[in-house]
Amino acid sequence: MVNLHNLYRGLALEFHPERLKQPNAKEVFTIICEAYDVLGDPFRRAIFDQYGEEGLKAGVPTKDAFIHPYHYHGDPLLTYREFFGTDSPYADLLDYLKNPPAIYETAENKAVKEKKPPIKHPLVLTLHEIYFGGVKKMKIHRLTFVDEKQTRTEITEKILSIPIKPGMRPGTEIVFFEEGDQHPAYEPADVIFITEDKEHETFVREGNDLIMLVDVTLEEALLGTIVTVNTLDHRTIRIPITDVIDNNYEKIVEGEGMPILEKYPEKGDLKIQFKICFPNYLPKASREMLAKGFQLAKLGGGCRQHEMINKLVLADKILRVGPEERFPPI
Missing domain, CATH: 1.10.287 (Helix Hairpins)
Known part of the structure; x- marks a missing residue:
């Protein structure tokens, strides 16, 4: 950067x-x-x-x-x-x-101290850490002077406090100036931490948005379902899906993504994508009913076949209800 x-x-x-x-x-x-x-x-x-x-x-x-x-x-x-x-x-x-x-002297001459190239470390952050921000402690070991003439060094330990801003993006460089090894002939190198996102079990980060992949059955894809989401800030939200789900369908929940770094506390969106799991076996009666639904949809112009299937499935469910369980006529 x-x-x-x-x-x-x-x-x-x-x-x-x-x-x-x-x-x-x-x-x-x-x-x-x-x-x-x-x-x-x-x-x-x-x-x-x-x-x-x-x-x-x-x-x-x-x-x-x-x-x-x-x-x-x-x-x-x-x-x-x-x-x-x-x-x-x-x-x-x-x-x-x-x-x-800075100048350093040797027995033969004087020379200008050159600065060592920066030392870069990956800084792996969880989505939870990026969501809330805070301070992350990192331990480093380096050579430091142990005498007044600055000629002898020993390995010492130091804790660096790294500020994490909510919504910080991967690839961000956090620089600690001259925190590298001390040496009589060189200026200490800068220590640079480069942020990376740690893989999450539920979400994938895409810019300021969160992507979530949900498996649904064919029945849920056609008739609807409710997706339960456990958010990064420990809330549980339930998203009703009433549309027919196909391979390109995506449900967008506004404001449930990652914090936007430049506009905090505004947030991106949650994008729910779906993978449809088809049944391994269909009974003959189910095949015939689906075939009839698709045939009727084709006769009607071939558009919005899912609506015809929904009606057939609903009618089939009504017919399966016993007479004593049905509502009285109006």
């Missing part, structure tokens, strides 16, 4: 008009600074992510208030100055003079 501040630093220095003597350098520099002015502010970035540039610059009506249009102040050097603390196109060199890199 690209760090926004590092990206802006590099592009702003590269396209500074006094540093890059090109005809369109100022225009590109202005675009870079305006983009950082938007993306560097969490509120503006949230509006841009949801409504795009048009919504950001035109304003957005909401149920509570009207979000006023965004207008860039038009001074890219102001944005540059607020970030670097100077108008100089050589801010990187000034920073180098103020904060020179």
